[in-house]
Amino acid sequence: xxxxxxxxxxxxxxxxxxxxxxxxxxxxxxxxxxxxxxxxxxxxxxxxxxxxxxxxxxxxxxxxxxxxxxxxxxxxxxxxxxxxxxxxxxxxxxxxxxxxxxxxxxxxxxxxxxxxxxxxxxxxxxxxxxxxxxxxxxxxxxxxxxxxxxxxxxxxxxxxxxxxxxxxxxxxxxxxxxxxxxxxxxxxxxxxxxxxxxxxxxxxxxxxxxxxxxxxxxxxxxxxxxxxxxxxxxxxxxxxxxxxxxxxxxxxxxxxxxxxxxxxxxxxxxxxxxxxxxxxxxxxxxxxxxxxxxxxxxxxxxxxxxxxxxxxxxxxxxxxxxxxxxxxxxxxxxxxxxxxxxxxxxxxxxxxxxxxxxxxxxxxxxxxxxxxxxxxxxxxxxxxxxxxxxxxxxxxxxxxxxxxxxxxxxxxxxxxxxxxxxxxxxxxxxxxxxxxxxxxxxxxxxxxxxxxxxxxxxxxxxxxxxxxxxxxxxxxxxxxxxxxxxxxxxxxxxxxxxxxxxxxxxxxxxxxxxxxxxxxxxxxxxxxxxxxxxxxxxxxxxxxxxxxxxxx
Numbered sequence: 065x066x067x068x069x070x071x072x073x074x075x076x077x078x079x080x081x082x083x084x085x086x087x088x089x090x091x092x093x094x095x096x097x098x099x100x101x102x103x104x105x106x107x108x109x110x111x112x113x114x115x116x117x118x119x120x121x122x123x124x125x126x127x128x129x130x131x132x133x134x135x136x137x138x139x140x141x142x143x144x145x146x147x148x149x150x151x152x153x154x155x156x157x158x159x160x161x162x163x164x165x166x167x168x169x170x171x172x173x174x175x176x177x178x179x180x181x182x183x184x185x186x187x188x189x190x191x192x193x194x195x196x197x198x199x200x201x202x203x204x205x206x207x208x209x210x211x212x213x214x215x216x217x218x219x220x221x222x223x224x225x226x227x228x229x230x231x232x233x234x235x236x237x238x239x240x241x242x243x244x245x246x247x248x249x250x251x252x253x254x255x256x257x258x259x260x261x262x263x264x265x266x267x268x269x270x271x272x273x274x275x276x277x278x279x280x281x282x283x284x285x286x287x288x289x290x291x292x293x294x295x296x297x298x299x300x301x302x303x304x305x306x307x308x309x310x311x312x313x314x315x316x317x318x319x320x321x322x323x324x325x326x327x328x329x330x331x332x333x334x335x336x337x338x339x340x341x342x343x344x345x346x347x348x349x350x351x352x353x354x355x356x357x358x359x360x361x362x363x364x365x366x367x368x369x370x371x372x373x374x375x376x377x378x379x380x381x382x383x384x385x386x387x388x389x390x391x392x393x394x395x396x397x398x399x400x401x402x403x404x405x406x407x408x409x410x411x412x413x414x415x416x417x418x419x420x421x422x423x424x425x426x427x428x429x430x431x432x433x434x435x436x437x438x439x440x441x442x443x444x445x446x447x448x449x450x451x452x453x454x455x456x457x458x459x460x461x462x463x464x465x466x467x468x469x470x471x472x473x474x475x476x477x478x479x480x481x482x483x484x485x486x487x488x489x490x491x492x493x494x495x496x497x498x499x500x501x502x503x504x505x506x507x508x509x510x511x512x513x514x515x516x517x518x519x520x521x522x523x524x525x526x527x528x529x530x531x532x533x534x535x536x537x538x539x540x541x542x543x544x545x546x547x548x549x550x551x552x553x554x555x556x557x558x559x560x561x562x563x564x565x566x567x568x569x570x571x572x573x574x575x576x577x578x579x580x581x582x583x584x585x586x587x588x589x590x591x592x593x594x595x596x597x598x599x600x601x602x603x604x605x606x607x608x609x610x611x612x613x614x615x616x
Contacts, residue, residue, distance in 0.1 A: 110300035112243050121244060121303070122224055125205050128306035132204050135315055136322060137406065138308065141413045141420045146199050148419075148439075149446045151492040153192030154455055157528045159486045165476055169487075172466055173459070176216070185219040191458075194218065198293050198454055199446065203413070207294030207304030209257060210454060211279065212461045223304070225260045229276065243302040245276075246292075252300070254281040257290050287460070293453045311412040318405040325398055414442040433497050440494065447491035455489050490522045543569055 091098070103114055115121040131138045156173055158166035176182050177191035184190070189197065194210075197220065201208045205223040213219055226245035239250030247256040258276045283289045294304030308315070357369050403417075410420035416435035418426050427435065463485055467473040477484040496502040506524075509515045518529035526532050547565040554563050 111296070111298035112300060112302050115244075115303065115305065118227070118244065122227075124309060124312075125223060125306060127312060128204050128206075128308040131308055131312070131315055135319060137318070137409060137420075138315055141410060141415055142200060142203050144419060144422075145203070145413050145415055146196050148415075148494075149443050149450070150192070150196045150199060153195055154447075154451065154492065155490045155528065156455070156459055157488045157490055157522075157530075159488055160476075160480055160484055161486070162476070162480065165473075165480075165484070168473075169463065169466070173462065176462065183217060185213055185215075185217045189220075191218075194220065195450065195454065199450060202293055202295060202304060203307045205304070206306045207292065209259070210291040210293060210458070212289060212291070212458070216462065216465050218458065221259055225262070226257060226303075227260050227276070228258065246302050248302060252302070254290075254292065256280055257292070287464075288457055289461075291454060291457045295449055295453075307412065311409050314405055314408045318402070318409070321398075321402060321405065414446075415439065436494075436497065443494075444491070451489045451491065456487075459487055459489075460485055488522075490526070490528060493522075493524045 105113070115124075132142065133139070156170065158169040160166055160169070180190050180193075181187045184194070198208060198210070201220075201222065207223050207226075209221040209223075209226060211219045211221065228242045228245050232242050240255065241248055242258070245258040245260075246254060247258065249255055257279045259279065260276050279290050281288065281290050281292075296302075296304070358366050359369055360366050406421065407417050410417040413420065416432075416439050418424050418432060418435060419439065424432055467477050467484075506520065510517065510520060515523075517533075521529040521532050544565065547568040550568055551563050551565040555561055
């Protein structure tokens with residue numbers, strides 16, 4: 065018969081009590097090891113709750129902008145991250161299934177994206193510059209808006225212009241809500257974006273709806289016509305938050321540390337003459353060399369404090385002994401403390417600290433390569449995020465615009481349907497760290513069909529394999545044409561010479577290279593498929609499992 069646990073509940077045994085204590089997370093219980101955190105609601109809260117106060121949200125944004133402007137390392141780290149992710153820009157690869165249409169769309173994109181007058185509403189930025197600026201603003205501000213316009217250009221708007229009037233911030237009866245200028249419905253689907261006027265006073269309170277312009281998030285066909293570039297960390301997050309939020313205090317401590325160290329260095333380089341006065345009654349010279357202030361002692365008397373300056377002379381009182389000091393600047397602890405702060409800032413920017421500082425002395429070659437390999441995982445995620453939020457919507461917008469202005473494109477759209485918008489973006493890659501080994505690995509993969517040529521070209525950051533193939537063929541054709549012309553001239557000048565155009569150039573071919581994979585103690589392995597030996601025994605010194613490229 066079960067025990068009754070009601071008003072007269074029986075006491076638990078010690079075993080039961082300890083068992084119940086261990087059935088929950090320790091972090092949910094109070095402890096002397098955990099500080100009291102503000103903004104933590106025991107009943108749970110959405111992401112929008114934590115930046116619900118407009119002054120705090122935009123205040124944090126302005127603080128991040130100030131860090132970018134004035135901090136000695138933050139701006140350089142962000143620019144380095146953007147440079148690694150975007151580099152010279154992304155290239156589109158139209159995949160409609162019709163080579164002629166693909167070439168037409170690619171040519172139109174190239175003409176539009178490289179001309180700031182066509183690309184930017186302000187006529188200042190190319191699309192590659194917009195790519196870099198979009199990622200930078202997402203890191204510093206948290207988010208931004210990109211508006212396509214009727215003339216086919218793009219207009220970027222910074223995050224502080226996306227605001228809510230003070231009389232429109234309450235949740236509505238239909239379940240919709242306005243979160244810092246973004247109107248969402250009960251399912252969190254974006255309905256409108258509210259932008260303030262450009263000339264609004266940043267110090268005034270936004271009260272009237274007449275001070276904003278509303279942009280519907282989608283057009284009548286349900287397509288996005290406002291590109292909100294942000295990267296949420298939670299499902300319930302409507303606006304972006306600066307990536308510098310976790311490192312704001314750390315960066316401030318770094319500023320104080322570096323400033324104090326520079327002041328110490330200045331003080332230690334200040335030379336001063338100290339006079340020791342031992343004779344009774346010798347007058348003390350009162351020559352002023354620095355700023356003086358009066359300070360009251362605890363006993364009610366006053367003393368004069370004079371600032372130090374290079375070249376000053378200090379005369380002691382009779383009987384007073386003065387001694388100089390030579391501080392150790394910088395001290396050993398400074399470098400450890402400084403590196404700790406820089407590490408914290410670097411990991412919040414998804415950068416290895418050696419890349420952040422452009423200082424490879426902190427590691428060896430293997431450490432550098434391993435850190436870069438890990439960093440590239442995050443770089444590729446940022447590239448995919450940028451394609452999803454900026455590149456793909458802009459491509460679809462431009463194709464629809466070109467189609468509306470060109471009857472031939474419209475007829476092709478009727479024939480192909482939605483396949484007309486099919487495309488792929490090729491993000492930039494990164495150069496070889498060890499060119500010979502990496503090139504050998506590429507050749508191994510291509511020769512043994514472990515990767516397609518177009519995938520390899522995209523992986524290495526080329527615009528497209530089709531474009532690369534055209535360039536290779538065109539360059540070789542030009543080389544052959546020049547060699548043939550020169551050979552004919554030589555044979556005309558010297559009839560008995562009989563020189564051929566192949567003797568004037570050296571075109572590489574698949575048969576002129578051999579690839580061998582050495583496997584430890586097993587010795588040379590096989591041939592290159594054409595009957596040629598794949599190397600000699602001396603190649604075993606390259607180590608086990610290492611691909612070796614031999615050029616005939």
